[in-house]
Amino acid sequence: MRIILLGAPGSGKGTQGDRIVGRYGIPRISTGDILRRQIAEGTELGREAQQYVDRGNLVPDPLILGMVRDRLQQGDVENGFLLDGFPRSIPQAEGFDALLLRQGKRLDLVVKLDVSKRLLIERMAGRRVCEKCGALYNVKSEPPRKEGVCDRCGGPLTQRDDDAEETVRQRLAVYEKSTAPLIDYYDAQELLVIVEAEGSVDEVDARIRAALDARTGREEGAG
Numbered sequence: 001m002r003i004i005l006l007g008a009p010g011s012g013k014g015t016q017g018d019r020i021v022g023r024y025g026i027p028r029i030s031t032g033d034i035l036r037r038q039i040a041e042g043t044e045l046g047r048e049a050q051q052y053v054d055r056g057n058l059v060p061d062p063l064i065l066g067m068v069r070d071r072l073q074q075g076d077v078e079n080g081f082l083l084d085g086f087p088r089s090i091p092q093a094e095g096f097d098a099l100l101l102r103q104g105k106r107l108d109l110v111v112k113l114d115v116s117k118r119l120l121i122e123r124m125a126g127r128r129v130c131e132k133c134g135a136l137y138n139v140k141s142e143p144p145r146k147e148g149v150c151d152r153c154g155g156p157l158t159q160r161d162d163d164a165e166e167t168v169r170q171r172l173a174v175y176e177k178s179t180a181p182l183i184d185y186y187d188a189q190e191l192l193v194i195v196e197a198e199g200s201v202d203e204v205d206a207r208i209r210a211a212l213d214a215r216t217g218r219e220e221g222a223g
């Protein structure tokens with residue numbers, strides 16, 4: 001399964017992505033996670049990327065495409081992968097298509113998570129992440145059992161720097177301008193499935209599963 005998870009920041013890509021990769025046993029590749037790790041480690045790429053991430057802007061396409069190309073060299077992508085947060089612009093999508101073509105591979109599905117703007121802002125304001133293991137929570141909708149403490153590993157929960165309200169608005173504006181055009185791009189390739197992504201994590205999960213099952217079923221049926 002080669003899947004792209006598309007959606008505005010706060011649409012639930014991280015949470016739902018975790019579930020999908022658990023079910024299919026494929027790695028989740030999040031360009032945001034890779035960037036945050038590079039920034040934390042202070043690598044050259046991290047230092048270059050930080051100025052963009054902090055302002056809620058897109059890191060330049062060539063940097064991102066190089067990062068993804070390197071990641072796809074690793075052996076664990078043999079049975080597929082889930083991309084979360086990539087591609088995020090038409091040039092990234094075109095670069096990725098060229099990369100896949102060279103490898104003789106193709107995408108199975110692009111899942112777009114649909115959430116109203118009002119809810120996006122609310123979700124990001126409440127989002128907390130475990131500093132140790134990266135588990136995601138929301139103070140309103142998915143609170144940890146004990147406030148500020150990770151259920152899984154006991155690590156401290158914090159708010160991402162770029163989840164501050166002003167940066168959130170900038171990230172949403174960037175999404176509308178640069179990323180939303182990918183919906184038509186993948187629809188034209190007949191890869192797009194739109195999933196209504198308000199409601200509980202389990203409800204959305206069930207809708208995604210149905211969409212993926214329908215897709216695999218159809219492919220088997222077609223031989």
Ligand code: ADP
Binds near residue numbers: 088
């Ligand atoms: P979210 O989807 O919640 O906005 P991410 O973790 O995917 O969060 O991304 C955080 C930031 O990392 C983005 O605002 C952007 O600055 C940078 N980033 C992540 N992925 C990409 C990408 N594919 N292209 C450009 N910038 C990216």
Ligand code: ZN
Binds near residue numbers: 134152155
């Ligand atoms: Zn944790």
